[in-house]
Amino acid sequence: MSSIQQVPAPGPPEVRPLTSRFVFEPQQVMALLHKRIVGQDAALAAVEAQLKVLKADIGDRERPLGVNLFMGPTGVGKTEIVRLLAQAIHGRSDAMCRIDMQTLAQEHYAAALTGAPPGYVGSKEGVSLFDSELIEGTYSRPGIVLFDELEKASDEVLRSLLGILESGRLTLAGGSRTLDFRNSLIFMTSNIGARQANARRQRLSGGWRRLLGWFAEAESRLLERALHSRFEPEFLNRIDRILVFERIEGRWLDALLDIELSKLNQRLGPHRQLWVDESARAWLGRDHDPRFGARDLVRRVRVELEPAIADCLLAWADAGQMTATVQGQRLVVLPQG
Ligand SMILES: Nc1ncnc2c1ncn2[C@@H]1O[C@H](COP(=O)(O)OP(=O)(O)OP(=O)(O)O)[C@@H](O)[C@H]1O
Ligand SMILES: [Mg+2]
Incomplete structure (x- = not known):
């Protein structure tokens, strides 16, 4: 009998999926998104990466779970993706706190976001457009927050948002209540720069330059300029992902x-x-x-x-x-x- 023992060949450890506090399965969520969204593969890949980090539950606990800015022209699926995420995670496509920045466009409407200060005419103290249950979600499901048409927000509203993105909290006017966004997935959408990008494409679409990759690069510079002309760097710096949506071609x-x-x-x-x-x-x-x-x-x-x-x-x-x-x-x- 030989005394030489066989050493087992090294191999990958057995696959044993992580048990997470979050009950959604990234794969199932993505299956719905892939079934219902066309032409936005890059955006979907970024959403998938984010869902996996979420499921692994390794993110910073003092910030929102994720902060995304979806950019692109009208009707390309920016809002639809968020609705589908709500559907897949909460079972209802309207299970999200959606704030339409257009309605807050005027400076004095900022009060509607944070609750009017005491004595403010026309609205009640501490009453805010935010729905805390939808924002906070539950232990096993993240809340989903959508700030639509971000470029329409006033500077004052953007300042309140800055605090949310930074610390995941917003103290309502009067100081009596604080909203907690640390269990929220935040999405913002904007059409900024889309009109210029479109005009540019129409001018150049037949040209030789697009063959050199110059086309996409110049377009992303254009979008970047548009972003910087509207938002402060400190605001942009607090966004995890800026995703540019593709146009829906024929x-x-x-x-x-x-x-x-x-x-x-x-x-x-x-x-x-x-x-x-x-x-x-x-x-x-x-x-x-x-x-x-x-x-x-x-x-x-x-x-x-x-x-x-x-x-x-x-x-x-x-x-x-x-x-x-x-x-x-x-x-x-x-x-x-
Ligand atoms: N990429 C897409 N795949 C499948 N359906 C889409 C896509 N984009 C848009 N749609 C359809 O068009 C409708 C409008 O799209 P959506 O609300 O997502 O537009 P948006 O990108 O948010 O535009 P806006 O900037 O005008 O709000 C959706 O309800 C959906 O039915
Ligand atoms: Mg939209």
Whole structure:
């Protein structure tokens, strides 16, 4: 018998997933995002990285869980991603505290954010636009906060935000209450620079420069300049991730329409199904203008396709399979068989 012992070959340790206080699974959240968002792979990859850090629960405890700024033109999925995160994490797409900066645009509305100071005319002391339950989330789920149209916020509102990003806390006017953002995922959205970037693209899109990578680089400089012209460096410095969303080009229309159709089919229920033929697809995607992102298509589904479905159902109550098609310059939905 040999006295030489076999040393086991070194290998990776057995995989044993971490038990986290957070109950969401990054993979499941991302599956929903990938199913429902097209054309924004870089933004989705950054969201995924952030969800994993969150799940591992290794972030700084004295700050918000994450601070993101989504930049890009209108209708490209900035708000939609946050709604889907709320859906995946809390089960409801409106389970977030959303503050529309447009409504706070005027200086004196800052009071609505932090609660009016004592004696302030027109609003009650300590009453704020913030909903503390949605902000704080729970032990096992992060709260989700969305500051929409950030560039519209007044300087005073931006100053209150600075404190939130820095320490994760906001003391309401009067000093009686403090809101805690240390368990919040914060998202901010902005269209700043998008118009200029669009104009630039239109000027140069056929040019040779884009082949050299110069195109994207110059565009990101343009966005950076726009950001710095509106926000103080100390504000920008407190943002973890600035993500630039892509424009929705024509090649994404088919995938977008499929997403809208699957939502629509879900609403139609298990006994009805809608098909859309090529002519109807072309009709719904006609004259796509990337400046308006997905909004034109989404709007046409609502104001052109839905009424045609309604006409069909009102005439043929038991229509199960339906097809949308174009007949004589009109979108119509007909029952099959
Ligand atoms: N990338 C995308 N993938 C799938 N659907 C999208 C995408 N972008 C937009 N949509 C659809 O268009 C609608 C509007 O998009 P969203 O609200 O995210 O726009 P936004 O980028 O926040 O624009 P704005 O700056 O005008 O607020 C969404 O509800 C969604 O149905
Ligand atoms: Mg939006």
